[in-house]
Amino acid sequence: LTVRPAWGFVSPALIAVAVFFLVPVIAALALSFTDFDIYGVADRDNVRFIGVDNYRRLFETPVFWTALANTTFFVVVGAPLSIAVSLGAALLVNAQLARLRGVFRTALFAPVVTTVVAVAVIWRYIFHTRYGFLNHALGWLGIDPVDWLGDPRWAMPAMIVFAVWKNFGTNMIIFLAGLQSIPGDLYEAARIDGAHRTQQFRFVTLPALAPTMLLVTILTMVGYFQLFAEPYVMTRGGPAQSTTSVLYFMFEEGFKWWNLGFASAVAFVLFAIMLAGTVLQLALARRWSRP
Amino acid sequence: MMRVPAVAALAALCACNDPGTTTLQFWAMGREGELVPQLIAEFERDHPGIRVDVQQLPWTSAHEKLLTAFVGDATPDLAQLGNTWLPELATLGALAPLDAQVAASPIVRPADYFAGIWETNEVNGTLYGVPWYVDTRLLFYRRDLLAEAGFAAPPDSWPRWLDAMRAIKTRVGADRYAILLPLDEFEQLLALGLQSGEPLLRDGGRRGNFRSAGFRSALAFYIGIFAEQLAPVATQTQVSNPWDELGRGYFSFFLHGPWSIEEFSRRLPASQQTTWATAPLPGPTGPGASIAGGSSLVVFRRSPRAREAWTLIEYLSRPEVQRRFYALTNNLPPRRTSWEDPRFAHDEHVQAFRDQLERVRRTPPVPEWERIATEMRLVSERAARRVSPATSAAERSAIVDAAAAEIDARADQILEKRRWILARQGAR
Numbered sequence: 001l002t003v004r005p006a007w008g009f010v011s012p013a014l015i016a017v018a019v020f021f022l023v024p025v026i027a028a029l030a031l032s033f034t035d036f037d038i039y040g041v042a043d044r045d046n047v048r049f050i051g052v053d054n055y056r057r058l059f060e061t062p063v064f065w066t067a068l069a070n071t072t073f074f075v076v077v078g079a080p081l082s083i084a085v086s087l088g089a090a091l092l093v094n095a096q097l098a099r100l101r102g103v104f105r106t107a108l109f110a111p112v113v114t115t116v117v118a119v120a121v122i123w124r125y126i127f128h129t130r131y132g133f134l135n136h137a138l139g140w141l142g143i144d145p146v147d148w149l150g151d152p153r154w155a156m157p158a159m160i161v162f163a164v165w166k167n168f169g170t171n172m173i174i175f176l177a178g179l180q181s182i183p184g185d186l187y188e189a190a191r192i193d194g195a196h197r198t199q200q201f202r203f204v205t206l207p208a209l210a211p212t213m214l215l216v217t218i219l220t221m222v223g224y225f226q227l228f229a230e231p232y233v234m235t236r237g238g239p240a241q242s243t244t245s246v247l248y249f250m251f252e253e254g255f256k257w258w259n260l261g262f263a264s265a266v267a268f269v270l271f272a273i274m275l276a277g278t279v280l281q282l283a284l285a286r287r288w289s290r291p
Numbered sequence: 292m293m294r295v296p297a298v299a300a301l302a303a304l305c306a307c308n309d310p311g312t313t314t315l316q317f318w319a320m321g322r323e324g325e326l327v328p329q330l331i332a333e334f335e336r337d338h339p340g341i342r343v344d345v346q347q348l349p350w351t352s353a354h355e356k357l358l359t360a361f362v363g364d365a366t367p368d369l370a371q372l373g374n375t376w377l378p379e380l381a382t383l384g385a386l387a388p389l390d391a392q393v394a395a396s397p398i399v400r401p402a403d404y405f406a407g408i409w410e411t412n413e414v415n416g417t418l419y420g421v422p423w424y425v426d427t428r429l430l431f432y433r434r435d436l437l438a439e440a441g442f443a444a445p446p447d448s449w450p451r452w453l454d455a456m457r458a459i460k461t462r463v464g465a466d467r468y469a470i471l472l473p474l475d476e477f478e479q480l481l482a483l484g485l486q487s488g489e490p491l492l493r494d495g496g497r498r499g500n501f502r503s504a505g506f507r508s509a510l511a512f513y514i515g516i517f518a519e520q521l522a523p524v525a526t527q528t529q530v531s532n533p534w535d536e537l538g539r540g541y542f543s544f545f546l547h548g549p550w551s552i553e554e555f556s557r558r559l560p561a562s563q564q565t566t567w568a569t570a571p572l573p574g575p576t577g578p579g580a581s582i583a584g585g586s587s588l589v590v591f592r593r594s595p596r597a598r599e600a601w602t603l604i605e606y607l608s609r610p611e612v613q614r615r616f617y618a619l620t621n622n623l624p625p626r627r628t629s630w631e632d633p634r635f636a637h638d639e640h641v642q643a644f645r646d647q648l649e650r651v652r653r654t655p656p657v658p659e660w661e662r663i664a665t666e667m668r669l670v671s672e673r674a675a676r677r678v679s680p681a682t683s684a685a686e687r688s689a690i691v692d693a694a695a696a697e698i699d700a701r702a703d704q705i706l707e708k709r710r711w712i713l714a715r716q717g718a719r
Contacts, residue, residue, distance in 0.1 A: 038658055039712055041362055042383040046712060129529065150529040152676070238475050239526055240672055255355060257662050 032264035041258065054265035064266070066241055067249040068273075070156060074245065075224045078160040082220055083213075085164055086171035091205075093172070094179045105176070112169035120233040123162050124149065149235055152242035159230050159243050166230075167223070171216050178212030179205070214285045218278055225274050246270050313599050314342040316367035318357075321350045323371055323424075323586070326619045327607075334606045341599050361385045366591040369600040371423060374411040374587050379658035381414040387590040387597055390418045398605045403626045407583040407651035414656050420587030421604055424613075424622035426548050427581045428482045429647045430570045431555070433543040436463075445570035449512055452544075452573045456521045459543050470516060470544035471536070473527040474675060477668035478582060479546045482572060483509040484667075485652040486579040492702065496657040497710045499702025501667065502695045508575065510671065511691045518678035518687055534558045537567065546572070548584070549623050552640045569643035571650070583651035585625065623648070659705050666701040670694050 039046035126133045127148035135145040148158040227245040237244035254263030324347030331343045360366045412420035440459045446452035456469035472479045487505025516522045538559045572581045590600045613624035674694040
């Protein structure tokens with residue numbers, strides 16, 4: 001009896017989810033089994049139902065594997081680095097001895113709220129082979145200039161440096177909230193037991209942060225898999241497609257070349273990969289958190 | 292203060308209901324869209340029954356907006372269209388044929404237009420647009436550095452050009468170069484590839500023709516420049532400001548379009564203004580062809596105001612209006628008559644373009660062209676990164692042949708849908 005009015009209350013939200021989320025997702029899935037393209041826009045008769053051909057062709061496309069390798073490299077190297085930097089920054093800002101904590105918190109969070117297009121221009125100059133600050137600084141250490149954005153081997157590391165700088169602030173704030181919720185008497189007890197600083201970090205801070213860490217890891221991994229804006233504004237996927245990510249590849253197929261059927265297939269493959277990654281992380285977290 | 296635009300908007304709305312007035316929707320891109328209203332004022336004075344509503348689209352999203360407008364049944368009456376996009380929209384059936392209007396027009400006379408530019412508006416023998424302004428690529432070079440290397444005049448053929456580049460490279464040493472060919476742009480290789488006159492696609496645009504002797508020799512020339520380190524292995528984003536770099540002598544040759552004239556005039560100091568010049572593009576054996584680029588004016592098939600839209604196109608095609616358009620935007624006019632003006636005759640930088648425009652060639656008129664050109668760029672970029680002075684002649688020619696075959700394979704794959712559609716149309 002109480003169920004029916006409840007449906008009435010949630011139905012506006014359900015209808016919105018169905019219309020703006022479910023229907024487009026189902027339509028995209030259907031689209032991924034066709035060769036819908038610019039000719040299909042002209043005349044629906046030009047659309048062929050091709051079954052799993054898009055997926056088969058996708059796995060035969062070398063650029064897709066390049067893009068997947070680039071994205072994986074970005075996630076595997078970039079995400080842990082980003083989490084480590086975020087945690088480090090959070091610990092520094094949270095330290096009892098730190099002064100002007102408000103100022104530092106704001107300064108370290110600032111890159112997150114800046115526009116990626118605007119800071120990309122600045123970073124392009126920092127990475128510039130002949131005039132860039134980075135190579136200038138490396139020169140003091142006696143290191144030869146690196147062609148950051150022009151050398152296919154260095155473009156992705158440069159992208160990781162840029163992305164970590166741009167994004168670590170968000171995770172820092174989440175870690176900060178986690179750190180502040182750790183009761184002070186735990187540290188007190190640890191000190192009485194004779195634990196020094198690194199032991200306190202290892203046996204008090206890290207275990208207490210575990211739920212936060214899980215959340216941050218999943219969010220960062222999902223976010224880093226969706227690498228797009230950085231190569232789009234910095235390198236346009238180049239040089240020699242070394243910064244083409246899966247999402248960038250999908251964008252080019254879909255919105256530059258208008259191969260919407262093929263692009264939908266890319267989207268579903270990326271979704272499957274991210275889902276698998278998240279499930280794996282959850283499973284690992286469950287195993288580790290078991291007493 | 293806020294009420295003034297609202298009142299103006301209301302007035303514009305009311306104009307639609309006024310039985311005597313027709314309002315044309317005109318979409319124009321970038322700077323043209325910003326400045327063309329200055330020409331429209333006079334048109335509206337001469338044609339009291341027609342109002343023109345100019346919508347400015349940014350170039351980066353214009354292509355997407357045109358396609359969504361077509362799908363959403365919201366196309367304007369007329370628009371400016373980059374002439375490489377024209378085959379695509381014509382294939383969609385979005386554009387109205389203009390053959391009858393041109394045949395009856397006292398103003399738009401095809402013979403007065405540069406032939407290569409006019410052709411870009413024809414798809415399968417039907418005319419879908421009228422050229423508005425032209426754009427092509429040619430040589431910008433450092434006159435003083437070329438003279439120091441022993442060349443009094445700019446090169447007019449590939450062998451002389453190569454000699455000049457080698458002489459410059461010998462003088463400037465390892466840290467500087469003879470030419471800039473940004474690896475993230477396809478226009479440079481495309482211009483060279485069009486020069487032989489052999490078509491880039493064969494069988495009526497069904498398959499790639501990049502293994503033809505003509506394209507392969509262009510690719511070999513292009514790759515050779517990188518192999519001899521006459522050009523830096525660099526992208527546009529790395530050089531970031533090619534105009535200043537030409538001024539600094541980082542390179543002495545630069546293939547670019549007409550808008551670079553303004554950039555050089557503005558960016559280089561007064562003392563350097565006599566050091567740079569323009570020259571037509573050298574070809575395999577003598578002055579060569581270049582790309583027929585630019586924008587056209589098109590009428591949309593769904594427009595109920597096609598007659599009024601054509602009146603506006605005729606007005607914008609008048610030589611004196613084209614000259615004023617040049618004064619406003621620096622866009623070069625597509626008609627020979629429009630060039631008969633002291634303003635062009637006394638400008639040596641622009642004269643090279645006048646010369647080049649008699650030798651421009653269209654790219655293949657298929658909707659897939661831009662994608663094929665992008666694949667051509669990706670494959671040639673990879674090849675350019677594989678060669679060095681240590682690469683032997685045999686290895687180099689193997690790399691060139693493999694790259695040409697690879698471009699053909701990719702073009703054939705992209706054109707699969709087109710082959711299917713043409714076969715089906717043939718069967719009907």
